[in-house]
Amino acid sequence: MIYGVVPPRFGPEPLRAVTARLDALRDLGVDALWLAPVNPTDDPGDVSYAITDYFGLRADFGTPEDLRALVREAHARGIRVLLDFVPNHTSTGHPHHLDAAARGRASPWWGWYDRDPAGRETHYFDWKHLPNLDYGNPLVRQMMLDAFAFWVREYDVDGFRVDAAWGIRQRAPAFWGALRRRLDAVKPGVFLLAEASARDPFYVRNGFDAAYDWTGELGHWAWEKVFDDPSRIGPALDAALASRATPMDRVARFLNNNDTGERFVTRHGLAMTRVAAVLLHALPGIAVVYTGDEVGAEFQPYEEGPPVSWVDAHGLRPLYRRLAALREDLPALRRGAYRRVAVPGHPEAFAFLRDAGAAGRALVVLDFGGPARLRLAAPPGPLPDWDAITERPAAVRRAGPGTIEVELAGQQAVILVDRAGRR
Numbered sequence: 001m002i003y004g005v006v007p008p009r010f011g012p013e014p015l016r017a018v019t020a021r022l023d024a025l026r027d028l029g030v031d032a033l034w035l036a037p038v039n040p041t042d043d044p045g046d047v048s049y050a051i052t053d054y055f056g057l058r059a060d061f062g063t064p065e066d067l068r069a070l071v072r073e074a075h076a077r078g079i080r081v082l083l084d085f086v087p088n089h090t091s092t093g094h095p096h097h098l099d100a101a102a103r104g105r106a107s108p109w110w111g112w113y114d115r116d117p118a119g120r121e122t123h124y125f126d127w128k129h130l131p132n133l134d135y136g137n138p139l140v141r142q143m144m145l146d147a148f149a150f151w152v153r154e155y156d157v158d159g160f161r162v163d164a165a166w167g168i169r170q171r172a173p174a175f176w177g178a179l180r181r182r183l184d185a186v187k188p189g190v191f192l193l194a195e196a197s198a199r200d201p202f203y204v205r206n207g208f209d210a211a212y213d214w215t216g217e218l219g220h221w222a223w224e225k226v227f228d229d230p231s232r233i234g235p236a237l238d239a240a241l242a243s244r245a246t247p248m249d250r251v252a253r254f255l256n257n258n259d260t261g262e263r264f265v266t267r268h269g270l271a272m273t274r275v276a277a278v279l280l281h282a283l284p285g286i287a288v289v290y291t292g293d294e295v296g297a298e299f300q301p302y303e304e305g306p307p308v309s310w311v312d313a314h315g316l317r318p319l320y321r322r323l324a325a326l327r328e329d330l331p332a333l334r335r336g337a338y339r340r341v342a343v344p345g346h347p348e349a350f351a352f353l354r355d356a357g358a359a360g361r362a363l364v365v366l367d368f369g370g371p372a373r374l375r376l377a378a379p380p381g382p383l384p385d386w387d388a389i390t391e392r393p394a395a396v397r398r399a400g401p402g403t404i405e406v407e408l409a410g411q412q413a414v415i416l417v418d419r420a421g422r423r
Contacts, residue, residue: 015062029324042093050091135172159191180207331359
């Protein structure tokens with residue numbers, strides 16, 4: 001599990017506050033932290049991608065020693081630390097840009113920015129304050145390679161979530177292979193997560209370990225509208241999960257991140273959140289949990305607000321902790337192949353088998369609608385009548401040759417395993 005961290009949401013001394021919660025994060029089952037950008041910015045919200053210094057640390061987040069202590073203490077607990085890094089563009093407030101804007105072609109930094117034939121800076125979307133860097137300039141490429149390596153060498157971070165990786169892929173795709181080689185020379189095994197669609201296999205073929213669960217449309221979450229109509233979630237999930245361009249286990253999946261707006265629990269309610277959390281953790285791929293998901297925190301990432309209250313008023317934390325533990329404990333969830341299992345007559349339900357052969361199988365059944373008796377194909381082997389989530393018997397019976405019936409209470413999910421083997 002990767003846990004997305006918005007440092008100011010942890011407390012008034014952000015990096016120290018994150019360090020203070022490392023025991024709780026380890027207990028939750030977190031494998032890696034993804035820290036929101038820590039670089040200086042002229043747009044100092046809780047999360048900012050308007051970078052003014054690639055080698056500096058935001059003073060309002062803490063000191064260099066605070067970050068080193070966070071990394072050191074995370075490593076002591078078996079947790080890796082990833083930084084959110086922004087190589088595609090700078091802020092218009094970056095010193096290089098300010099000089100180029102003031103002096104025009106006389107500035108040594110004029111050629112650091114990507115420009116159209118008329119000499120105007122390029123940018124994506126409405127990001128006029130975020131001009132693209134020119135990766136055709138070898139000085140830009142060298143600076144950015146040095147910047148990535150700096151954080152690994154000086155702070156011992158373990159990897160990066162790479163913002164707008166798709167932009168550099170469009171303009172200078174060879175850069176990503178060069179980055180992988182440079183980082184491997186500093187610290188082999190640095191983890192790279194592309195903010196780019198896993199429906200494009202380019203990223204995992206060119207140095208990245210994983211890519212986002214997006215559609216083919218930039219910035220659009222594959223599950224963006226899946227949960228809007230609970231009566232049709234089954235077909236909607238089939239469409240969202242159809243791509244195999246990137247292996248399923250190298251897809252970063254999430255219910256919330258910095259760009260999903262209001263939190264999932266706000267949009268869809270607590271019961272739906274619980275079922276969706278099971279889906280997130282039971283599918284092949286990398287489960288990304290974002291600040292406060294485990295307590296049902298409600299906020300907008302780009303809006304400043306008070307620190308999260310870690311009081312678990314919704315009882316979500318035990319579920320998240322159990323799901324993370326099952327991903328470690330059950331070979332079927334850790335490495336099992338994925339096979340969709342049809343649920344005839346129930347488009348509000350979704351089921352799939354995770355099959356690790358002799359190491360075990362897990363049948364995942366999710367009901368996003370009301371109470372139901374669901375008939376589906378039985379997996380090989382003994383009757384899977386034990387719910388690994390609750391560690392209790394499940395309402396499962398054989399309903400004919402090769403068929404089982406699973407009774408669910410409505411907006412409920414189970415991970416069914418063989419009771420005898422508990423696997």
